[in-house]
Amino acid sequence: xxxxxxxxxxxxxxxxxxxxxxxxxxxxxxxxxxxxxxxxxxxxxxxxxxxxxxxxxxxxxxxxxxxxxxxxxxxxxxxxxxxxxxxxxxxxxxxxxxxxxxxxxxxxxxxxxxxxxxxxxxxxxxxxxxxxxxxxxxxxxxxxxxxxxxxxxxxxxxxxxxxxxxxxxxxxxxxxxxxxxxxxxxxxxxxxxxxxxxxxxxxxxxxxxxxxxxxxxxxxxxxxxxxxxxxxxxxxxxxxxxxxxxxxxxxxxxxxxxxxxxxxxxxxxxxxxxxxxxxx
Amino acid sequence: xxxxxxxxxxxxxxxxxxxxxxxxxxxxxxxxxxxxxxxxxxxxxxxxxxxxxxxxxxxxxxxxxxxxxxxxxxxxxxxxxxxxxxxxxxxxxxxxxxxxxxxxxxxxxxxxxxxxxxxxxxxxxxxxxxxxxxxxxxxxxxxxxxxxxxxxxxxxxxxxxxxxxxxxxxxxxxxxxxxxxxxxxxxxxxxxxxxxxxxxxxxxxxxxxxxxxxxxxxxxxxxxxxxxxxxxxxxxxxxxxxxxxxxxxxxxxxxxxxxxxxxxxxxxxxxxxxxxxxxxxxxxxxxxxx
Numbered sequence: 237x238x239x240x241x242x243x244x245x246x247x248x249x250x251x252x253x254x255x256x257x258x259x260x261x262x263x264x265x266x267x268x269x270x271x272x273x274x275x276x277x278x279x280x281x282x283x284x285x286x287x288x289x290x291x292x293x294x295x296x297x298x299x300x301x302x303x304x305x306x307x308x309x310x311x312x313x314x315x316x317x318x319x320x321x322x323x324x325x326x327x328x329x330x331x332x333x334x335x336x337x338x339x340x341x342x343x344x345x346x347x348x349x350x351x352x353x354x355x356x357x358x359x360x361x362x363x364x365x366x367x368x369x370x371x372x373x374x375x376x377x378x379x380x381x382x383x384x385x386x387x388x389x390x391x392x393x394x395x396x397x398x399x400x401x402x403x404x405x406x407x408x409x410x411x412x413x414x415x416x417x418x419x420x421x422x423x424x425x426x427x428x429x430x431x432x433x434x435x436x437x438x439x440x441x442x443x444x445x446x447x448x449x450x451x452x453x454x455x456x457x458x459x460x461x462x463x464x465x466x467x468x469x470x471x472x473x474x475x476x477x478x479x480x481x482x483x484x485x486x487x488x489x490x491x492x493x494x495x496x497x498x499x500x501x502x503x504x505x506x507x508x509x510x511x512x513x514x515x516x
Numbered sequence: 517x518x519x520x521x522x523x524x525x526x527x528x529x530x531x532x533x534x535x536x537x538x539x540x541x542x543x544x545x546x547x548x549x550x551x552x553x554x555x556x557x558x559x560x561x562x563x564x565x566x567x568x569x570x571x572x573x574x575x576x577x578x579x580x581x582x583x584x585x586x587x588x589x590x591x592x593x594x595x596x597x598x599x600x601x602x603x604x605x606x607x608x609x610x611x612x613x614x615x616x617x618x619x620x621x622x623x624x625x626x627x628x629x630x631x632x633x634x635x636x637x638x639x640x641x642x643x644x645x646x647x648x649x650x651x652x653x654x655x656x657x658x659x660x661x662x663x664x665x666x667x668x669x670x671x672x673x674x675x676x677x678x679x680x681x682x683x684x685x686x687x688x689x690x691x692x693x694x695x696x697x698x699x700x701x702x703x704x705x706x707x708x709x710x711x712x713x714x715x716x717x718x719x720x721x722x723x724x725x726x727x728x729x730x731x732x733x734x735x736x737x738x739x740x741x742x743x744x745x746x747x748x749x750x751x752x753x754x755x756x757x758x759x760x761x762x763x764x765x766x767x768x769x770x771x772x773x774x775x776x777x778x779x780x781x782x783x784x785x786x787x788x789x790x791x792x793x794x795x796x797x798x799x800x801x802x803x804x805x806x
Contacts, residue, residue: 242621249618249685253639256650256682263653272658316547322538331544338555340735341787342743344760345780348767349558352565352777383555386547402538415539423539437641444643446746451767461645468750472653480646491641495634 257484264477271472281478291479294463301377301449301459302442308382309438313389314431317397318423320390335387347451350380354452372454380452381442388441389434392498396430397423429497436494440487559784565777576773584778593762597782600759604741607680608734611688614681615733619689620722623696633693640686648750651679655751671753679747684740688733695729696722731794739790743783759783 264282268275285291316335320328338346354376361367404426408418424431446461453462460483467476566584571577587593626632639647653659655675657668669675699722707717745760754761759779766776 239621239625242617242625245617246621246626249614250635252682253636253685256647256654257639257642259653260646260650271653272656312547312550315543318539319541319543323541323544327541331548334548334551334556336791338551340739340791342740342760342783344743344745344763345562345783346555346558348763348773348776348780349562350554351767352561352773353554353558356561379554383550386550390547419539440641444641444645446645461643464645464649465750468649468652472649472656476649477653480643480649483643483646487642488638491638492634495637499630 260477261481261484264474264481266474266477268474271474271477281474282482285475285478285482288475290458291460291463291475294458294460297374297457298443298460301374301381302439304374304378305381305385305442306435306439308378309385309389310431310435312382312386313391313434313438314393314427316386316390317394318419320394321398335390338384338387343447344451346380346383347448350376350448351451372456374457376452376454377449377457377459378442380448381445382438385438385441388437389431392434392437393427393430396427396498400426429500433494433498436490436497440490440494444483444487562777562780562784565774566781568774568777570772570774573771584775587775588778588782593779596757596762597759599756600742600744603676603680603744603758604738606677607684607741608688608738610677610681611685611737612692612730612734615685615688615692616726616730619692619696619729622689622693623699624701636686636689636693640690644683645746645750647683648679648747651675651682651751671751671755673752673756675751676748676756679751680741680744683747684737687736687740691732691736692726692729695726695732699725728798731797735790735794739787742786743780 263271265277265279266274267278267280316331320331323331358367404422405418408422413421444461445459446465449459449462450465453459458466460479464476464479467473564578565576567578567580567582569577569579569581569583622629622632622636652670655662655670655678657663657670662668669678703725704717704721707721708714712720743760743763744758745764748754748756748758748761749764757765759782763776763779763783766772766779770776
């Protein structure tokens with residue numbers, strides 16, 4: 237195929253990728269009551285969204301869940317990434333497969349599984365007299381989100397860990413430092429950008445998640461994506477456009493920061509783009 | 517090294533295959549415990565429930581029979597499964613068709629590659645829900661383009677297909693790019709110097725080297741699509757049922773957890789088949805690759 241034709245195609249692909257996002261953002265600035273009736277530029281829907289209690293409380297929940305999930309995912313994922321290179325192949329391969337599974341399993345399957353698990357689990361705890369009433373609240377969502385996000389962090393951190401070579405760790409061991417001291421003084425400082433980037437991605441994934449939250453959340457606990465979805469029954473609205481535009485802004489900032497951090501630290505672009513798949 | 521061998525082994529010292537010191541394998545335990553408790557155990561719940569029966573309104577009776585699966589063995593459900601496979605197949609083929617030339621251009625010809633790659637990654641990480649929602653605006657019959665054309669695609673199968681291609685395209689492009697980026701293009705030029713035409717060089721050199729990316733991208737698109745819920749719900753107006761729709765119905769409206777679990781097991785089974793098949797292909801492609 238001609239090079240010109242390929243460039244043209246690429247331009248169209250970029251237009252295809254960005255036009256819908258741009259349209260959501262553009263219509264968020266529509267001053268009219270109806271989304272598609274342009275009645276002049278206005279930021280009133282942004283302030284309306286920020287003064288809508290159901291949106292702000294959902295936003296607060298989303299931020300808390302995403303942050304909690306990112307912390308858990310960073311700890312679990314980083315430890316996993318550190319442990320893998322030293323493992324026997326016979327153990328590492330099944331673990332890799334498990335990590336891949338947590339990332340590719342259709343989310344609805346994981347969502348209903350988590351739902352049934354939490355219901356049963358809390359019934360058991362109530363039955364055993366450990367707690368008085370069924371488990372509630374946001375921690376269930378944090379726990380469920382941390383499953384696939386631990387895998388995300390593990391992949392990002394591992395790419396950096398394998399890429400940076402082990403000579404400094406070797407020197408540290410040879411000089412008599414134990415694993416803990418080596419980790420704190422040698423590995424962690426060099427790994428920090430990858431952990432930070434992985435954490436930002438985990439945050440973003442959780443913040444954007446719909447399906448898992450949809451099944452796991454209690455009736456009283458809403459997140460921003462759940463709030464948006466529930467209002468779609470009434471069609472599109474400028475209020476939702478404004479909320480969506482704010483989510484987009486937050487996500488894009490997080491992703492760009494994560495990407496720049498990874499790049500500055502020297503992790504190759506490919507590692508950042510790399511998606512987890514056996515044999516790749 | 518020679519001098520150090522007289523000293524006692526430093527604490528925590530380990531030598532792995534690579535010869536360097538390693539962190540201990542047990543560091544994986546917290547993550548593994550998490551996976552077992554909150555991923556594998558819940559999946560076992562799904563498996564167990566798929567053999568159970570409803571008793572009364574809310575009760576569950578673990579009858580350990582195949583009733584749910586027998587119930588699913590019905591043309592009504594068969595049609596939905598086939599439709600879902602069609603959607604997943606279409607999504608995979610369409611994103612590959614659009615994504616391959618694009619990834620090829622990005623890997624071989626583009627300048628400012630870092631920025632251009634970032635521009636693909638950004639939509640990949642942005643909210644799936646909002647990306648589907650965006651099409652709700654575009655496909656609205658009163659949206660300028662479609663109003664002019666007198667086309668109303670909203671809440672149709674076509675809308676679902678458009679949404680699928682849009683939302684899954686980055687998932688296909690990124691692994692394709694990762695594979696194509698590693699290709700040494702002088703090999704392709706060598707094949708052409710030795711008399712292969714461009715097409716033949718592409719088929720004999722580029723394509724085999726890109727195969728891992730094609731397999732990876734196809735997996736990442738096909739498997740999640742077998743359980744896709746959100747796009748048909750938003751852009752299809754839930755008018756046409758897919759497997760994901762069916763599962764969600766059992767949990768949100770019908771309260772038939774055993775049946776919903778059995779459908780989820782069908783999804784898991786098809787996922788396993790696809791994964792095993794693909795890892796075979798990938799393993800074959802890896803021979804001689806180290």
